[in-house]
Amino acid sequence: MPAPLFTVINTFLLKDPAGAEDFERRFLDHVRWMRAQEGFRAHQAVRATERPEVYVNLGWWAAPDLFKQVMASETFQEHAKEFHRLVDVTADPSLGILRIDAEDTRAADGGGVVLVERFTVTGEAEAFEGAYRAYAQAAARLDGFGHTDLAKSLVRPGGYSAATRWSGPAAYRAAHRSPEYAAVLKLADVETLPASPVAGNRSPEVIRHA
Template sequence: MPAPLFTVINTFTLKDPAGAGDFERRFLDHVQWMRAQEGFRAHQAVRATERPEVYVNLGWWAAPDLFKRVMASETFQEHAKEFHRIVEVAADPSLGILRIDADGGQPAGGEPVVLVERFTVTGEADAFEAAYRAYAEAAARLDGFGHTDLAKSLVRPGGYTAATRWSGPAACRAAQHTPEYAAVLKLAEAETVVAAPVAGNRASEVTRHG
């Protein structure tokens, strides 16, 4: 069983909403460089539908030390300095505990959406993780499912983040009406962000952790 992936979750909020194009160009250049670094596995960047000044990026790394080494590089520091001029950045370092991909890759058709969910678990973590796994496995059998990831925060007590890609809003809503999803919500408070994918790739060697 592969080791869990270190997950870097960054929320970027534009200081000037009119600067989205500039930010996305800089970000895509940065991601292209990051993909070539040792330990990089995958990432998913999205833009919130109802708050288009907000972007979320989930990056998956083989180990935190490899990511820290990249962070210390001159190139990364130059990129970070540029970003901080145009966005506010909130980081939530986490550990990936579940990853499931649809058979055959991305769902076909529709306008894809990514549901980003920030959970706060007040009860037993094991019970929540088991409930989310049951939901994710049920969701993977539904039409329009693309992939899902769940990560446990290393800094937020009881904090988890999930990102699930669907072929469109209807498929996403159908999953939220399943009994498995209702069981998840009984164990945690959830803050949800519906978003559009901006850029991303998947790690081919890993389909599931946990």
């Protein structure tokens, strides 16, 4: 079985909300460069709908060493210096656990909403991962589901992050009323962040775990 993907989860907090346009322009330039780097597989950048000063980007890489090589490059360092003038950055390096795509991918096209969920597991990690897998598989059969990714933090004890694309809030609210999601919440506390997609690609090379 192929190795799980190294997942870089960065949260950006605008120092000045008026700088959103400048940040997005610089970020999109950065993303175009990143997509050409060895080991890059895919990414999803979103902007929180209720906290527009907050952006989150999830990047998937073939291996952490390849990402570290890119980070050490002069171009990356120049981009990072530009970003730090505009945003505060919190990094949560993680390891991909689960990736599921809907059979009908139309829900993932265009706009929609990406629900970012940060879990802190209070029970057994293996039980939580099994419960989330069962929930994700059930959610994938619902109208409005696009895709979901779950990653385990390498720095936050008991920490997991999920990003799920839905056609709209009504779709994920229906999923959250399911017994499968109730089983997830018995094993973890969760913080949710509804967000609008800013940029992303779902590379066919990315391993699908189901």
